[in-house]
Amino acid sequence: MTVRETRSGRPGVRCEPLAKTELRKRSSMPGKVKVKIIAGRNLPVMDRSADTTDAYVEIKMANITHKTDVCRKSLNPQWQEEWHRFEVDDTELQDEPLQIRLMDYDVYSANDAIGKVYIDLNPLLHNSIDSADIIPPSSTSSKVRAPMLGGAATYGGWFPVYDTMHGIRGEVQVIVKIELFSDTNKFRDSSHGIKFFCTAGVPSGLHALFIHGFVEELILTEDPEYEWLDKIRTPRATNEARQTLFFKLSGEVKRRVGLKALEMGANAVIGYRLRFDLEGESGIVARGIGTAVTLVSQLDASPGTTLDDFEPVPVLLGPLKGCSSCSCLLRPSSSALSMSTLSLIKPQPPHLLIIPPTPTGSAGVSPTSPMNPHPVAPGSGSPYRRQPSYGEAISAIDLVSLHLPAPQNRPKANPRSLKGLARSLRIALSKRFSKRSVTELPKFEVAYPERFDRRHRRSSSDPFSASPVPRLLRGGLTSVLEESSPQSVRLRSVQSESCLSPQSSDTSSIEFILLPSESASSVDSLASSASSASELALADALRPTDPSLPSLHSPTAAARGAPHRPSVVRSMSSNSVATSTPPPRNSVTGSCPSRLPFPSAAPGANTGSDSADNSFMDDEQHRLGQSNGSNTLSPSRIPNNMQRRSSDSDLSITPKGNSFGSTSGGGSGNNMRQFHRHSLPRPILNQESSIDLLEYPFLTLNKYPCGFIARFGGMVCARSVKLLERNTEEPESRDLWWHELRMEVRSHARALACNVVLGYREESTINDDVCILSASGTAAVVNMQHRDGHRISCRKFKSNKSSKKEPSENSNVSEENDEGKEDKSSKILIENVSKSRRLKTNITDGHSNQIPPHCTLCHVPYSLVNSPMPVNAIRCAVCKKGKVPDVLLTTVEPPEEAMITGRGCLVQVQVCRSKKDAKGEHNAKEISDSLPFLEYDMYSAIINKLRVKGMNSVFNLRVSVTVGDRLIVGIATGTALFLTPMPAPPIPKLIASKTNNSRLSLTEVQKRLQDACRNNREIYGVVPNQEKDANSGSESEESDEDLPALELASGNKDACIIEVDDGEDMNAVNLLIESTVPKGFEVVNTETIPGLAGYEVVSSLQMFTQVWRARVNPCQNSSYSASLNKHIRRLQQSLYFKLRKMVPCGLLRLRFKVELPDADEIQITILGMAIGLGKIAQPLKGSTKSKTSRKEETDMIFKLDEEVATIATPPTSKESKKQPFYLGYTNLLKNSHEPPTGRYGVDITPLNFVPGAKIEEYLGNLNFFFIRESNSIREIGGYCNFVHGFINELLAIVRAHITALGGNAMVSYYMNEFTLLSAAHKNQGQCLIQVGGDAVRVSYSGDNF
């Protein structure tokens, strides 16, 4: 296996000097693996003549193989041998699975393989060493030790023996133990002790002390399926080679991610996602992303452990590498500083409960908090830089990559780079689609990326001279500017949809920004209120462009060798950053000044240059530095690293910029000032990790503790279309691709004045040699004062501590509540929110009480005047003060403290477009041309559906796009909710074009639509607040009325007004009316059923996988989307039908996955969890009862989320305060849900928790990738049986491994990859499935009492 390593993608982490690397090599520590093979059972008959088997076992670890004796003539062999010992490297322990292969001994012929067992040793690595040792040496605090983090001590039990051609063939009993020398070497290559969780939330029973940030890794390797060797070996051999490779990759990615987490000072990675991209001939890409955190068990986190109850900060800082010594000192000063600076920027209004530390906030803080200069670090600083950061990232990276090879082997490098460039140009590599938050308005921007490419090409021809590059850059950029910047273009595009196609077709690279986040009716608002609208539009138009401007100019400045400029720029940017950060209410005032310059600056090159972002500067510096000292760089080093490294060395970019500026003689007052500003923090700065943190302020978690999220900005998403080419791809390219996307996502978030992206996900879909990469998340402002737990990056938000007093109300409340120690209340540690209510401990209850449901969550984090896009913001219906958007889309679970009216329900749209069957770059073009329309359709449909449902927000929204040969399918699935603070959506109105002759049918449809709306509102208990609240009602009505005018004028599709011109439109309207979910079912794609009243989750019933595959018969009559919709609807109905006996039940975490395996085939996989609901009213156990009563009490004090419904529907009884959600099922008692889950077997659930049970211990993260092939499909009984059997076997294997670890359940189960390749005429089939999750040991509530 040749695994090419890619190290780029993030700064600082993997860029130690060579010496260090060598050190690492030396430092590898051996571990001892002991394996005992005990017995086998139910083995297949391998010797037909004797109807028996002569079995023996080969045990392979890394490159060492042991064998057992042959156990003759038995299908149930007993080996009972001594331990087999393996001495292996510690990295091997993580990378290599233990392979146990059962063989049948043949005297004359070659021995036959019976099957194999792969054992991932990672779960064993946690327990085998003292947990104190696993904490990186730099983290001095022993408090971080978490017994809960321990994994299984032994891995032993019966494992199904799996063969890729025959499935499970018997079982083998194995015991595995590991003896490890603890490795405290700082430079080790292994990351033992970092515990992995798929769970996208804080694991139950644990607290997150720190959230260190985003970690990711990527490995590109060859696919054995496409090796030449594959031609001569058996399918079994190939499959096994692949399976082994997948296991190794999964181990290696994990190890590397762990290493990064380790370097950040974390002890766990949560929200870990491992994906394999099967790129065919160009190989396999294994990607892992996660969130590095420091977890402690709840016990450890309890008051006694922290030295200072009130100020956990010092302790917390301890573990941070390098900065531990400083932290204590810093705290006081930092707080003081932050106070002062903060006060300068924003006079904190006392009533503000939560001060959202917006990105700028962090930036503003940065001076004060020594930890954090990062905000100013590459690209992270200003929220405005959305575009440039991305564009520039591309350019910078490309340039760097081109140049890097140059120093050492120039002759070679040039052609290659040229080729690469040409290719990238051809493909329109830069073609990308970024859509932001709730996107409705398509806006266009001419994307410079392509130009960059061109530029690159040119530049690449002359790689040695640094100066030409910037010049070229300038040229390219200015031209871009000309096209992109004029607001007119933008406005035009906004106004007329017709602009879309010409533009898109003209410019091969288009930035498609669906800006109008938050409000579908933004257009209307634009048009309606002329003055404000124009302002908005202006701001809006400028927004995307202005970022590009600065970036344009900074290069030129650099090229001219005017270093003073950059420095000025930097200071400016940092200022702007600071100003923009203030909390929403301040932001109106505070951010305005800062932002205003930008619009004005946009047209003007000079001013624009001021706002050049640091990251750009960074790149530039890097580039320059490179040209200067490229000799020193080893060619192997990856550009990104370089870039980062340069920044690392200087602690932060800002200082560097200064030094840079000063050296070049441009040191000015600004420079000085800046220096001054940063001088204080500097000592504390932790260079490496801090930059890293800011690089990607992403969290992969879905569920956050109460009070963690301050505000939602909205969903951000970026996509890019890439062309894969065999052999020419550098492994780094993948990293760059993702880097670009991440930068873009980040910049989107910044543009929304948000400091983090939550619920971050990365997906890819591959069709032939075209790959679509997507990254999405929810821009949000995170509460930093959430002390210990929730520092995103330790340094960055340390200042939050200081700002703790600001949320005085909040903390007061909490203190009041907790009669206990204050410190207890202060432990707003991230708690496992997803835990079922019944099982919540007192402490957790206390926590949840601490933060009463509040409306600020929904308030827009950005200033409306300068909002990044037209937002139809309305006064908050709860506090009447803040502004809320009319629609909110997020990719995370609904926070507990959100104020919800009614219940949530699944909302889904499917959009399907036909596509020409093209190859290569044509295909790429075809796809990228089509994507914007697809997304536009999806988002407008989802907004419209939302309106029909009477809801105003979507949580856990997942948008997936799949490309096939002839189709592109997009599916967006989310859980619709009505957030109380936000306005009720207007009922959509239909408008026919003038000539429409089918008025009658129109009114009919309109009526149906209205009926559906009314029905939905009734079913889900959504009572629009205008009924209660005249003010907001009138407001929304107003907007309602405004809409038509604009609608007609612009011809734009709007959420409220749906224009019906022809049958197609009518179809679209019909799609909005969803069939109702049968009674007794609650269907959502979240972890819980938001707002579920009167019922509670009693037990987990079933995890199910539904696979549907169909042949696509093109037919003219119906639209693609409509028929797809019809079938998915049918699938859902069939799901309800299959689960009909389980009512009342909830279907949670439904995941839809579409694949287009063939030109005329479509496959949909649905994974979900059925849970049993029971009436709360009848407490079975005393504890439950007391629990309920306590809950009630708390409800009286605080409005808990569910309680909100009472506003609309007064409590019917004392115990079930809300009306039973289905009267028809009141007679069904909760004990109707005892079995089938009972106490037997292994529960597997995609949820983060096991309903009706308590997680006692996490035993390890398991990932499996299995391949099943058959050459006798017909004999098996067709593909249905083949796949059915395979999934079944897979689950069996997973269960066996869980059991072997000592567990009895798996949470966060996922099925990522599901590929079925069929060749019916050859009677063949091959199926690949990737599954995984967290093995846990749970105790069922029944056991406890």
Place this chain on the structure above:
Amino acid sequence: MDFSTTMEIFVSNYTLIDNEIYELWVEGVSAIEAVCQLKGKALLQQGSNVEMLQSEIEDHYRTYSLLERLLHNPAKIKDHQLEFQIEPQIMSMLIQRYYKFDDAVYRDILGKKLSTRNRKDLDDLSERTGINILSCRRQFDNAKRVFKVVEEMPGLVVKNIIDNFALDKELAKSYATVVFLGSLRFDCTKRKLQYLSFQDLSHCAHAIMANWTCKEQGPEQDDTEFDREFLLDLKDLRVMLDKDREHKHFSLVCTKVKPQMLEKVFQDVENNFKTYTRAILGISCGLHRSREMRTLFIDMVEKCLEPWYAAHWSRADLSIFLEAYTYSALEMDALREAELRQSWERCMKVLSTSLICLHKDKKEKK
């Protein structure tokens, strides 16, 4: 655009079992037929249609067919199969249901060699009985499987079956019959025996197993193996055929029987006692010859039962007679020897119960 579904599967972590559908599956009803049968009931739910029902039934059928492989080895799956998560009770229900059989089918295969050739004949049987051919085959295969596993196994056959197939005692007994009669090749197929049901023969078989085989605890214990010594001892019963003894026996029986019987039947006893006792003793004495053992049933019917039918004996008459016959003999000198006495008892226990069991009134016969 339209879709024609090529695959639709639903797999759950806990295996879903539907009794009704399972029943149909076990009965060999095809999925499509099953849809027709269940349509009425299932469609009560609003919003469902035949398609969904069909998809559900197909899911179940697939699951069961995957399960079937395990059902062939039930004891193992009951304890530790990993492939399916099924509640133990349900699992056991599945097993019992799978191994349930139709009397008609097992009556048919009793005493037959469970060969592939005979398996082919099941078509006729299916036609005759109206039992689904698939079901017939399953039953045949079940019998064969059980037979194969248990046949050579030492120990009590019922226990062996329970241990290896996790069957109920009742069910296990039935399979024991199949194994016993099959392994010892009892002839049950003669036309004259056709009127006998599986249960009748099963009763006899168990009587034989209980009394004539090596049942004593020990390594030799095996109730598919005859107690040869005992059978040879039976040869000594020949002494009963001696004229004097026969007469003595006759008078003893008559005195015992007379008060309990109708005059007409008693008359018959008086007249034909010689024939009857010779028939019974003939059978008994010949049992050590395995050929005669195999024809035990036919002999009983031809030599004993048919005369009694002719004389219009009722079953009650028969049992009175047999009881008297057995105990009278014990009062005679001929059986003074303890061993012979015991042999007589063992022999007559089986013969009595069998004859009574096999004796059918005209009505029952039909």
